[in-house]
Amino acid sequence: MKIVDLRGRYYKEVEEVQYLIKRSDVETDLYEAAVKEIIKNVKERGDEALVEYTEKFDKIKINPEDLIIPFEELEKAYDEIEEEVRWAFEVAYERLYEFHELQKEKSFFKEEDGIILGQKVVPLEKVGLYVPGGKAAYPSSVLMNAVPARVAGVEEIVMCSPNPNKYTLAAAFICGIDTVYRVGGAQAVAAMAYGTETVKKVDKIVGPGNIYVALAKKNVFGVVDIDMIAGPSEILVIADETANYKWVAADLLSQAEHDELAASILITTSEDLAKNVKNYLYNEILKDFSRKEIAEKSLNNYGHAFIVEDLETACELANYLAPEHLEVVTNNPFDLINKIKHAGAIFLGHYSTEPLGDYILGPNHVLPTSRSARFSSPLGVYDFVKRSSVIYVSKEGFERVANHAINMAKSEGLEAHALSVKVRKEDI
């Protein structure tokens, strides 16, 4: 195996890149006490606490009756936004809906000699969606979180956001969110988990958020379900000499602009490509790029280019890093699909730029980060349903299996387990 990076470092094994993995150093201890206090307060004092925190943290003075954003505001936002944006949202909603319908799971039953066994798939009843305010207010997140819940058949979807802009409200309108609450942070999470006079209690809370939101979600996990806690965004581009360096550079930058901790990694068989991408990024695009400060920090700290001897090695390295987004920029990208084991979403070919997947194609953009693609999936319909086993045993079926159960109960020393079978046997 031969791997070298643009900084001139050589690697003999994929594990040697593990220094790339650690990115976040947030001292969660500093926030934990504050989050616990907020949750306790919301649980005990309900709306009153929400109003106080909204004034304190979001600098918005409201009364409890303003906690619900009136439906008319959503409708108005939908009418107000630019026509081409509204159209894009509508197309995105439709494409997302269509794709996620393919994920729907059916209940099943089988019958065999007097024993019926099955699995009943039931949507969650109530889901709460958190949408950050301010700079990180992404209307696409509303679509990505709401559509799979909608497709799953969730009865009621509510949303919390401290200060949603018109795009976010328009997206909520398109998704048919039942109620939008003007509340953010850990207090929003607490309200959705425990309920207040105004905010309805839900069964699952999804959506991104800052450290307060993330810690609050962890804290209420068990009382309600939560989605994964997302780490900083990542892209890994596998490319050969057929790749267009400008296109690859733009794709890498589209992650770097998200967050100073975002990681953008190129793995290529072409040293020329790696050098061209780097030069173009630093000497051309970044020069007058609006989000230069964020992107430059991200690229300097977490941008990497590796040169490998072949595409198989590139896949091995990619599997080790298990990236959130993986692009394969070659002429025959489908050739590699069986070599790719771990990635949240795999973008194949020159035109499959990752931002298309963020917005419009149909698959979800909520994806496993920080190597968790080894064991996690994109957000999907499966996250908004749950299953129950269904069992029916007739007298005949009972007689076929009864003794086996008694013998297993004996091996575990569970007398009453055996007894519940025996009392029925005796009465037959």
Next chain:
Amino acid sequence: MKIVDLRGRYYKEVEEVQYLIKRSDVETDLYEAAVKEIIKNVKERGDEALVEYTEKFDKIKINPEDLIIPFEELEKAYDEIEEEVRWAFEVAYERLYEFHELQKEKSFFKEEDGIILGQKVVPLEKVGLYVPGGKAAYPSSVLMNAVPARVAGVEEIVMCSPNPNKYTLAAAFICGIDTVYRVGGAQAVAAMAYGTETVKKVDKIVGPGNIYVALAKKNVFGVVDIDMIAGPSEILVIADETANYKWVAADLLSQAEHDELAASILITTSEDLAKNVKNYLYNEILKDFSRKEIAEKSLNNYGHAFIVEDLETACELANYLAPEHLEVVTNNPFDLINKIKHAGAIFLGHYSTEPLGDYILGPNHVLPTSRSARFSSPLGVYDFVKRSSVIYVSKEGFERVANHAINMAKSEGLEAHALSVKVRKEDI
């Protein structure tokens, strides 16, 4: 709504039974520091730490080379156990395998005007199974945790148990566990999460355990995936006057014998049934029951009988409590199936006693507890696979969606997201 319990208390709404819900009062803070210390030590000192902890906690003196239980011991255990138990294990394995195969999910792809979208379903690579030692060593747990992983296609399944008995080893043999390690507690979880010289690092850890194991699993979550943290066991029996009181009593006892915190709840339309069940339990079966001490505590604290006016009310109450196990003991149990929304496993009819499901029927016995059936599912094949989105966009497909993505990027102020689409547009 009319609900009364055998203690003479009346209820007007199902929410009034919420005092039943809180059962555990374990002060986890007391254990957390110890667990963190163990994990740190295993991470840093590997096998050496495992050997020390095994001597300290499990009172077993071993060398690093004894950490692996030789395959011959598994084979020997399989040969040694009683023939009828071995047979029961084999039948259980086969029935479990057959049922779980129905849960298998397929990859899918769809193509539409130059855009291919799909979802690739891939099994996890390595899974670690924890099996408690001592009194709670349940061979059926080995089967229940290993079979769905096996059906999913997991390449390697390892198991940790501090002091497995012959039944547990025989079950491991039947499941074809790749390696069994003689190590328990938080140290076993740490070893499987981070790897040591001898213990292989896995991607997901499943299986029950004491408070140390549960806290260690929570702690390593993120580094690896974990299954749910199980609470004390629960059964809820809905029964009408057609139910046999002896059978119902035995079924309730089969949960009560597990654990002093286990809950056994009867909801019935027949006051006579409730009284007969109670009398029979306390005056007959419990008298010389081997696990009397545990069962009596459990029944006194967490045993309840409710009398309701009709079966619909019974279902409402059951949905509120969202029990792990739900029995419907009536002549037409299928009539109620659509009224039952939340339960881990639903057992229908007089002969479907819950212990049959614990052992032999086929569905999994690892089920959501503590009301989490509102949002969680039985352990299944879906817990041992993960999905990746697959996206291919041709030039034609690109042209159809490019502008929408640019417009959405604008609404979010993400310049490089738009740029990655624009650079391609310019070059076309």
